[in-house]
Amino acid sequence: MRAKARELGFDLCRVTSPAAAPEAGARLKQWLAAGRHGDMDWMAETAERRAAPRALWAEVKSLVMVAVNYGPDDDPLAVLQRRQAGAISVYARNRDYHDVVKGRLKLLASWLVAAAKPAEADVKVFVDTAPVMEKPLAEAAGLGWQGKHTNLVSRQFGSWLFLGALFTTLEFQPDALEKDHCGQCRACLDICPTRAFPAPYQLDARRCISYLTIEHQGHIAREFRAAIGNRIYGCDDCLAVCPWNKFARQAREAKLIARDDLSAPPLAELVELDDAAFRRLFAGGPIKRLGHVRFLRNVLIAIGNSGDARLAAKAEARLEHSSPLVRAAAIWALGRLTDAAAFAALARRYGPQETDEAVLAEWGEAAESSRPQPVSL
Numbered sequence: 001m002r003a004k005a006r007e008l009g010f011d012l013c014r015v016t017s018p019a020a021a022p023e024a025g026a027r028l029k030q031w032l033a034a035g036r037h038g039d040m041d042w043m044a045e046t047a048e049r050r051a052a053p054r055a056l057w058a059e060v061k062s063l064v065m066v067a068v069n070y071g072p073d074d075d076p077l078a079v080l081q082r083r084q085a086g087a088i089s090v091y092a093r094n095r096d097y098h099d100v101v102k103g104r105l106k107l108l109a110s111w112l113v114a115a116a117k118p119a120e121a122d123v124k125v126f127v128d129t130a131p132v133m134e135k136p137l138a139e140a141a142g143l144g145w146q147g148k149h150t151n152l153v154s155r156q157f158g159s160w161l162f163l164g165a166l167f168t169t170l171e172f173q174p175d176a177l178e179k180d181h182c183g184q185c186r187a188c189l190d191i192c193p194t195r196a197f198p199a200p201y202q203l204d205a206r207r208c209i210s211y212l213t214i215e216h217q218g219h220i221a222r223e224f225r226a227a228i229g230n231r232i233y234g235c236d237d238c239l240a241v242c243p244w245n246k247f248a249r250q251a252r253e254a255k256l257i258a259r260d261d262l263s264a265p266p267l268a269e270l271v272e273l274d275d276a277a278f279r280r281l282f283a284g285g286p287i288k289r290l291g292h293v294r295f296l297r298n299v300l301i302a303i304g305n306s307g308d309a310r311l312a313a314k315a316e317a318r319l320e321h322s323s324p325l326v327r328a329a330a331i332w333a334l335g336r337l338t339d340a341a342a343f344a345a346l347a348r349r350y351g352p353q354e355t356d357e358a359v360l361a362e363w364g365e366a367a368e369s370s371r372p373q374p375v376s377l
Contacts, residue, residue: 089234
């Protein structure tokens with residue numbers, strides 16, 4: 001089976017029991033009770049089924065856990081210094097990994113059913129979208145261990161792994177779990193721009209830039225906006241600094257290698273995309289699921305952090321957008337890029353026609369906030 005998995009493009013394939021990681025359900029319950037899932041209501045709604053594999057499928061006897069390496073060929077933190085460009089998480093710079101991994105898992109499942117004959121075998125495959133706790137189960141199977149940043153770390157591939165699960169009624173001998181190799185290292189915890197880790201091995205999603213720019217549906221709280229920098233979709237900081245990445249290698253799947261046009265796209269171009277152009281640019285990739293409105297929200301926050309006064313006109317053009325999310329982010333950006341007199345003139349022009357309370361509050365807060373000196377390049 002491992003040979004077949006490798007042939008299909010999986011970099012790791014190991015087996016665990018549905019009874020593995022019994023403590024994961026209790027940890028999930030505590031995390032939800034603390035409200036650290038933010039507005040990801042689906043996490044709470046599926047908690048009972050997510051707590052244990054047999055709660056999802058009573059007949060399962062073995063879990064085949066697989067991983068695909070998506071390691072970058074460059075330093076993913078370098079783009080953060082290019083403030084007029086958008087920083088996109090490594091995993092989202094090409095095709096949607098759900099489609100890539102699930103398609104291969106289905107092929108592996110079909111092969112397994114055929115190879116098991118004359119024995120009867122039933123299989124189900126899952127990639128991130130089902131209530132399966134992939135990371136603790138992958139650790140139990142020996143693919144790696146959950147690091148202090150809560151993501152899986154591999155001695156072979158560092159922090160750059162997509163995970164998938166194949167549940168089956170066939171019974172296999174479980175592999176040994178992988179022990180924790182983090183030691184005293186705190187690199188992933190200390191680099192987090194928004195202090196999203198209240199303690200090692202704990203994540204408060206409400207403070208995480210990946211959550212804020214991908215999952216969060218509403219306005220991004222002002223306390224996090226400056227720290228977001230030019231990150232317009234996700235954040236790789238805690239992954240990128242992991243010392244185990246010294247053993248990482250570039251992804252071998254072409255569909256997971258970054259597209260040139262998504263490595264550092266200019267903010268000036270992204271903010272001008274209409275809905276149709278947005279869908280064309282990100283067709284087949286995960287960013288399309290974000291939607292045009294929240295994408296513009298993120299881009300405008302990045303523009304506000306750019307320090308480039310030339311982008312103020314681009315932000316002003318979005319002050320009449322139909323979505324309050326976009327208008328509020330545009331106001332914040334303008335508050336950062338214009339001087340007091342210019343901002344007051346904008347408020348007099350656009351403020352009286354505003355009806356949304358959150359956007360009106362943004363005008364007031366932006367006017368009262370101190371502004372960094374804009375830079376003309």
